[in-house]
Amino acid sequence: MTRKKRPSPPTLAALVAALDAEMQGERFQDDANNGLQVACSDKPIRKVCCGVDASLACFEAAAAQDADLVICHHGISWGSSLRRITGLNYRHLAFLMRHDLALWACHLPLDAHPVLGNNAGLARLLGLRRCRPFGLYHGTPIGVAGTLARPLARDAFEHRLAAVVSPRVTAWRFGAPRIRTVGIISGGAAAEVEQAAEAGLDAYVSGEA
Incomplete structure (x- = not known):
């Protein structure tokens, strides 16, 4: 019996394209910058963790699971909130980059x-x-x-x-x-x-x- 070949894990670009197409964020006037907010390296996306709020606790839990991507309802980029990379912005981004962890967020499009x-x-x-x-x-x-x-x-x-x-x-x-x-x-x-x-x-x- 021939064993079925397991499909290869998607790239971040392919996964983001599928998510963006499904959620149609461009239809909404939203304070959130929906979509990919932080990228990771060019690696296959094997594990995804989901959360409501993009907090350090959420990122730590995802990293503990060896996740490659976090999907959140409330991301870290709202309007011009990332204009300065200081304080909590710095800690969020530093953790994500240190653990090669991508972040994709979806606010109103997910509600709707x-x-x-x-x-x-x-x-x-x-x-x-x-x-x-x-x-x-x-x-x-x-x-x-x-x-x-x-x-x-x-x-x-x-x-x-x-x-x-x-x-x-x-x-x-x-x-x-x-x-x-x-x-x-x-x-x-x-x-x-x-x-x-x-x-x-x-x-x-x-x-x-």
Whole structure:
């Protein structure tokens, strides 16, 4: 029996091209400099570690796993934040370069992705159906709205949400006593509650209120 040849690990350039094509960062007006923020040497990418925040703790954990690439939701390059390589900027870059570790970051495009995104994932966990883009930010939707299979009382919906994300859910109990339609924008999106009201949704879920 002929053993199948294992595919060769991708180069950083090939992996970044695939990630950029999937996430379409150019569609979004974002403070984050999405995409490859720090490169590594010209080596095959054999191991990838993922995290929410590009912190020293995240980089140390990735290096301990002999990772070649870190993918984060919150990277280290925002606007002109890397204009001066001092303090924490220096420590971040020095660690990444010393360990030959690349960093690719994706902020709003990951929030908005209809399959891989934070909002889409939470919608699936909550059991939302007929999901659609929701929540405009500079004219581009970054959230998702959907419908529960059956209406839930407010308390039951809060319990479901707490079971999925965290036992610490803060609820502002206004509007409909039973929840059927839900809008989700993860992260700091308190101001977008007005869009949820305009859309006639029963509940709005955000990472920060």
